[in-house]
Amino acid sequence: MDAISITCLVAIGLLLARPAYAYIDPGTGGMLIQLVTGGVAGLAILARLYWRRIRSIFAKDESDARESRQTRAPSARPDERG
Numbered sequence: 001m002d003a004i005s006i007t008c009l010v011a012i013g014l015l016l017a018r019p020a021y022a023y024i025d026p027g028t029g030g031m032l033i034q035l036v037t038g039g040v041a042g043l044a045i046l047a048r049l050y051w052r053r054i055r056s057i058f059a060k061d062e063s064d065a066r067e068s069r070q071t072r073a074p075s076a077r078p079d080e081r082g
Contacts, residue, residue, distance in 0.1 A: 047054065
C-alpha cells in the first residue's frame with residue numbers, strides 16, 4: 001500500500017469512529033505520573049553514566065575530548081604493582 005491509501009483509510013476510520021463513553025480511572029493518572037517520573041530518573045542516570053562522552057561531543061576543543069579519553073583509562077590498583 002502506498003502512503004495515500006493508508007492516509008485515506010486512517011481518515012475514514014477516524015471519521016466513522018463512535019464515542020466510547022468511557023472514563024480514565026484515577027489510578028491510571030497515578031500510574032502515568034509514575035511512568036513519567038521513572039523515565040526522567042532513568043534518563044538522568046543514563047546521562048550521568050555517559051556524561052564524559054556527551055561532553056566530548058559538544059566540546060569546542062579537541063584537547064577536551066583527549067582529556068576525557070585519558071581520564072577514562074583504567075588505573076593499576078596498589079595491590080597489582082608487581
